[in-house]
Amino acid sequence: MSIFHHKKEISIQTIRRLPQYLRIFYNLHAYGRELVSSTALAEETQLLPIVIKKDLQAVGAPSKLRAGFKVAGTIAVIEKFLGWNNLNKAFLVGVGHLGAALLGFDGFKNHGLEIVAAFDTHPEKVGNSVHGVQVYHTAQLAGIIEKQNLKIAILTVPAAAAQGITDTLVAAGIKAIWNFAPVNLTVPPGVVVQKEDISSGLAELCAKLKSR
Amino acid sequence: MSIFHHKKEISIQTIRRLPQYLRIFYNLHAYGRELVSSTALAEETQLLPIVIKKDLQAVGAPSKLRAGFKVAGTIAVIEKFLGWNNLNKAFLVGVGHLGAALLGFDGFKNHGLEIVAAFDTHPEKVGNSVHGVQVYHTAQLAGIIEKQNLKIAILTVPAAAAQGITDTLVAAGIKAIWNFAPVNLTVPPGVVVQKEDISSGLAELCAKLKSR
Structure with missing residues (x-):
């Protein structure tokens, strides 16, 4: 542990x-x-x-x-x-409900995280900005990661898309992925993944409620 | 543990x-x-x-x-x-970015959770529905909890409002609170609280990244 x-x-x-x-x-x-x-x-x-x-x-x-x-x-x-004494530049892939909510969360700047770009494939989202963050097409990922020297990827895509995007990110040199998709990602050694699973918290709550 | x-x-x-x-x-x-x-x-x-x-x-x-x-x-x-073989009726308090994202998450029904009502104080939100869930004024909390036999509260209000709402929920008989506000709630014995803190996951990711 x-x-x-x-x-x-x-x-x-x-x-x-x-x-x-x-x-x-x-x-x-x-x-x-x-x-x-x-x-x-x-x-x-x-x-x-x-x-x-x-x-x-x-x-x-x-x-x-x-x-x-x-x-x-x-x-x-x-x-x-x-490492929260310096701001790490991060980006988010998948501007759905959760992705948009994370883009709107002001707390990250106190946590060393600055989300400077977002990516999606949906034509209605690409080219717009969400909570002040510009949304690019996912096809532009590799180029923008390199140009902006981005370090941390926040993954809020559907489960089925997560591994494909991860492979692109790894190829582009990303070393840290914060994964909100309900799937285990396969990454090479040296790349760190932190998985968030909202249903784990719900399971804990339900188990506590049943054993009350 | x-x-x-x-x-x-x-x-x-x-x-x-x-x-x-x-x-x-x-x-x-x-x-x-x-x-x-x-x-x-x-x-x-x-x-x-x-x-x-x-x-x-x-x-x-x-x-x-x-x-x-x-x-x-x-x-x-x-x-x-x-307890996921039965649907528990839940409600959400605080229809901000995160609250709205949780209302839009289809996964909960597989997890025994049906969000049947939402509450907020904002005049633009009250009376409308978000992702198909009706938003009521927070002043109506106690009455609706009792009438609809609601069991689980999802708390997505700002930190400063969380304890006050919690006191109302406890007085109305709620036994389980899923707390997304960044604050520790004080509740009487017999009431269970599950706290979610998104910054814990980020701390884990950053520590892994630094020790890589």
């Missing part, structure tokens, strides 16, 4: 909690707070103080004895750990 | 993989296949055969010695485990 081989191991569960900590630390910082205890963080996150301590220590968050974690310093280490 | 206290423990990770298995088994069933080996499932899912075996055995999937899992029987046990 951990993805680091050459450094101290940090679990995926810890990584998934980092954005939540980051949001809280941004708020604290905005209010001028310099230190926060793991007990206060526990109240805010509904996590155990020991979990929070371990998570933050794993990424090297600076702390002051008996006073808690340093707010500005912790923001800096989490941002650096995730 | 497991949510069952009174039955055999099933981990959250297993539960989150069940929809993926279900999709594959539906496909196999459509093609008339009666049995499938964990090796074949491993190829399809990119999971280890031993993980698949443990997951499916945990929910009681029927199998045939040396021939694999029974397709129809496995579908039945997973659907029953998740």
